[in-house]
Amino acid sequence: MDLSSFLNNCSKDCLFKSDVPEATKKQPCMLGIDEAGRGPVLGPMVYGIAYFPIDVKAKMEKQDFADSKSLTENKREEIFNRICAGKIDNFGWMTNVLSPVTISNSMFRRTKYNLNALSHDTAMGLIQNAIDEGVNVEEVYVDTVGPEAKYKDKLSARFPAIKFTVAQKADSKYSVVSAASICAKVIRDRIIANWRFLEDVKNPEDYGSGYPGDPKTKAFLQNNLDPVFGFPSFVRFSWSTANEILESKAIECEWEEIDNKPANNKNMNQFFDSKKQASFFKNRCLHRVTDLSKI
Incomplete structure (x- = not known):
């Protein structure tokens, strides 16, 4: 798999994805979400989704999908290679690689934007991307980030037509989340192994x-x-x-703040009292209201 679109510039995010199986456009699908690399101080965090028609769920559960952390590296690679080779029918996937630069810049914003918020937005972005690609998403299973109920409410508010299941350790409970976990983990491991330092x-x-x-x-x-x-x-x-x-x-480093306040601050009331502004209000049929009960 060619990862050069990210490795050529590791400071920018990158999306990797499979072709969308025709069956997933026509049949109701389940979609799983998980991430790899949330805790490390080095390298990217990779969010992944996997999806397939609901009616092939039993078949997919026989594909050795499991929490990526419980599998050996060789086993993860073997499963992912089968996925990329198209040996698992009606299966689609997508990953979003968040660079260390993106993670740091997001968390250093003036307004509060922590790793949980970044994770939520990335997950919702992947769901939207799948929908935009034509995937008929009906059910979504998510490994929770933060309180389960709040996360579920946030997702449901964004996608009211989708049924959400948000749970701790979802990657070990639902095969579709396990598959997403494997995709995210393999992509991240390959990126780390081939990182190009600038x-x-x-x-x-x-x-x-x-x-x-x-x-x-x-x-x-x-x-x-x-x-x-x-x-x-x-x-x-x-x-x-x-x-x-x-x-x-x-x-x-010390950053000096520049005082951008005008030298002569004027009270807002001066604008309304000024005779020079009379035509402004007259032309717009506006007049002063002193008694709200007359409105």
């Missing part, structure tokens, strides 16, 4: 698991900090692990 990085192949508690990951962060520009784009700046290193070792 920066001059020390020991680019020795960063461990990418999780904050991994000693190799911590060493990678310590060894690849630029005191002015921070970390390579492989790193999620918004993670506390990265932030702590930046605060202790990076050069501190």
Whole structure:
């Protein structure tokens, strides 16, 4: 599978998807959603969906789909290769690769936009993409992010015609979510294994698991900090692990706020009292109201 559209510029998000099986356009379908790479401080987070007609659910449950974390890497690859080769009929999938840059920029917004909100919006974006592609989505199964009831209400408000099931560990309960989990995990693992650093990085192949508690990951962060520009784009700046290193070792910057307030502030009432504005109101048949009971 060609991942160069992302690997050529790892700072931008990228969508990968299968062709849409004709059967999924005509028959009511179930769709599962799961992600890979939520916790690591390194690399992208990948959201995936899988979908197939509801009437082939029993058949799909015999395809060895399981929570990707419970499968070996070889088994995940074997299943995903079968999917890509079209050996599983009436099966479609799609993944959205969220770059570390996107994750950091989203979490550093002035207005609150945390990882849960980003996850929700990405999941809803994939559902919408599937619908736009012509998939007849009737049921959706989601591995929950945050409180189940609130997430379900949010999804139902956006897609009122779809029946949603939101549950913890949905990837181990529903085969369609397990399949989405496998697609997301394989895509992320392949991207990590073939990551193209734009920066001059020390020991680019020795960063461990990418999780904050991994000693190799911590060493990678310590060894690849630029005191002015921070970390390579492989790193999620918004993670506390990265932030702590930046605060202790990076050069501190002070941002001066420019005062854009006009020198002579005028009260709004002056506009209404000004004789120069009389024609403005007269031409628009507007007049002052002092007694609301007369309206």
